[in-house]
Amino acid sequence: MNEWFADIAFKFQLAFVEGDRWKLYLKGLGVTLQISLFAAILGVVIGTIVALMKLSVKKGGKRTFISVLAQAYIDIIRGTPSVLQLLIMWFIIMEGCKNGILVAVLTFGINSGAYVAEIMRAGILAVDHGQMEAGRSLGLSKSQTMRYIILPQAIKNVLPPIGNEFIVLLKETAIVGYVSLSDLTRTASQVSSRTFEAFMPLIGAAVIYFIIIKILSKLIELLERRLRKGDHR
Amino acid sequence: MITVKNLHKSFGKIEVLRGIDYHVKKGEKIVIIGPSGSGKSTFLRCMNLLEEPTSGEIWFDGKLITDPKANINKVREHMGMVFQNFNLFNNLTIIDNITLAPTKLKLMEKEEARQNAENLLKRVNLLEKANAYPSQLSGGQRQRIAIVRSLAMNPKVMLFDEPTSALDPEMVGEVLDVMKELADDGMTMVVVTHEMGFAREVGSKVLFVDEGTIMEENTPKEFFENPSNPRLKEFLSKVL
Numbered sequence: 001m002n003e004w005f006a007d008i009a010f011k012f013q014l015a016f017v018e019g020d021r022w023k024l025y026l027k028g029l030g031v032t033l034q035i036s037l038f039a040a041i042l043g044v045v046i047g048t049i050v051a052l053m054k055l056s057v058k059k060g061g062k063r064t065f066i067s068v069l070a071q072a073y074i075d076i077i078r079g080t081p082s083v084l085q086l087l088i089m090w091f092i093i094m095e096g097c098k099n100g101i102l103v104a105v106l107t108f109g110i111n112s113g114a115y116v117a118e119i120m121r122a123g124i125l126a127v128d129h130g131q132m133e134a135g136r137s138l139g140l141s142k143s144q145t146m147r148y149i150i151l152p153q154a155i156k157n158v159l160p161p162i163g164n165e166f167i168v169l170l171k172e173t174a175i176v177g178y179v180s181l182s183d184l185t186r187t188a189s190q191v192s193s194r195t196f197e198a199f200m201p202l203i204g205a206a207v208i209y210f211i212i213i214k215i216l217s218k219l220i221e222l223l224e225r226r227l228r229k230g231d232h233r
Numbered sequence: 234m235i236t237v238k239n240l241h242k243s244f245g246k247i248e249v250l251r252g253i254d255y256h257v258k259k260g261e262k263i264v265i266i267g268p269s270g271s272g273k274s275t276f277l278r279c280m281n282l283l284e285e286p287t288s289g290e291i292w293f294d295g296k297l298i299t300d301p302k303a304n305i306n307k308v309r310e311h312m313g314m315v316f317q318n319f320n321l322f323n324n325l326t327i328i329d330n331i332t333l334a335p336t337k338l339k340l341m342e343k344e345e346a347r348q349n350a351e352n353l354l355k356r357v358n359l360l361e362k363a364n365a366y367p368s369q370l371s372g373g374q375r376q377r378i379a380i381v382r383s384l385a386m387n388p389k390v391m392l393f394d395e396p397t398s399a400l401d402p403e404m405v406g407e408v409l410d411v412m413k414e415l416a417d418d419g420m421t422m423v424v425v426t427h428e429m430g431f432a433r434e435v436g437s438k439v440l441f442v443d444e445g446t447i448m449e450e451n452t453p454k455e456f457f458e459n460p461s462n463p464r465l466k467e468f469l470s471k472v473l
Contacts, residue, residue, distance in 0.1 A: 134320035138334035139310035
């Protein structure tokens with residue numbers, strides 16, 4: 001038993017303490033969080049705009065050009081692997097850009113935007129049509145009603161799936177190792193190949209992801225509760 | 234006040250309104266009745282262009298509002314509308330429901346709009362609900378708030394689309410009372426309803442709409458006591 005503990009302690013020492021390796025994980029986590037945060041913000045902005053684009057209709061009920069454009073964007077992004085999108089961004093579209101984090105933020109933001117767009121669209125459609133009619137009947141324009149009445153209600157509707165999307169996004173950033181960014185996952189794998197010991201670094205990284213996501217979901221839950229204070233259902 | 238000329242409206246292949254001509258004078262209370270599916274709600278909703286007419290003209294206050302160049306948002310500022318399902322803004326408190334349009338459309342300063350809203354809420358005895366959310370109110374209370382919200386815009390006309398149809402029977406009275414008060418104040422009103430008592434008591438004219446046309450128009454007394462149209466006779470025999 002003692003031997004087992006000693007072994008674990010040694011592996012822990014090797015994976016985290018020796019050569020101040022814990023600092024590497026911290027740095028990796030920083031990269032992961034930085035990419036996730038900015039990509040999430042970008043994704044929500046793109047997603048909301050694309051959702052509104054896709055929902056736009058002409059007077060006769062026909063789809064507008066920008067609606068078709070929005071659909072094309074969603075199809076392309078959802079129809080290709082995100083690793084491939086990252087590689088295309090890194091090696092082709094932004095070739096020569098030295099800032100890997102920027103490339104990653106753009107890639108994941110654009111990627112997430114397609115999924116957020118569909119979530120937002122569902123959230124907007126779930127708001128009773130009477131809300132728009134009431135706003136319009138008072139003389140508010142379509143965009144004013146959208147901004148003050150529909151979107152606030154839609155955002156409340158979509159918080160659970162948006163939270164889901166953020167979690168997926170955070171974990172998906174683990175592929176940035178493909179373009180030689182040292183995020184948390186890549187750091188763990190680098191440490192394990194340095195020390196020839198895989199258990200501690202990989203499990204350690206997994207635990208860190210788990211804790212971060214647990215905190216994130218708690219925050220989303222709190223926000224959801226705050227936004228729901230208006231309904232008594 | 235409102236003039237409707239040869240109004241047609243189709244949804245796809247279904248022709249709901251088949252040529253309606255009508256003139257609403259200032260101060261009149263027009264009550265529209267008719268069987269469900271007759272087009273009476275569509276007729277009302279065309280007046281503020283919530284439904285876009287397929288053809289025909291609608292004039293409001295001397296302006297042709299069916300003109301593609303007309304500023305429909307501006308027109309709607311002067312036409313209040315009350316819906317069957319209340320349609321209060323669920324994300325806003327009662328006071329914000331009432332002040333949103335006047336302030337965002339820059340018709341009133343915040344403080345002025347608030348004062349105005351509070352006065353209106355006093356009139357319907359709901360001032361203590363100012364900071365509640367719509368989901369905390371009963372149906373009757375919500376509909377009274379919806380009426381107040383429209384009044385806050387100082388409309389020239391009020392359109393009512395079956396305002397009591399979604400209410401529990403014991404709440405119908407409180408909403409009708411507010412409407413009667415409004416009528417006594419001289420508001421021009423167009424009301425689609427199934428409340429025959431209200432039509433008889435408040436209406437200056439009653440219209441019977443069926444199959445997309447106005448089949449009969451008369452003063453309430455004549456309308457209910459001497460109906461001439463056979464379909465109206467049949468309808469009245471069912472509902473009275």
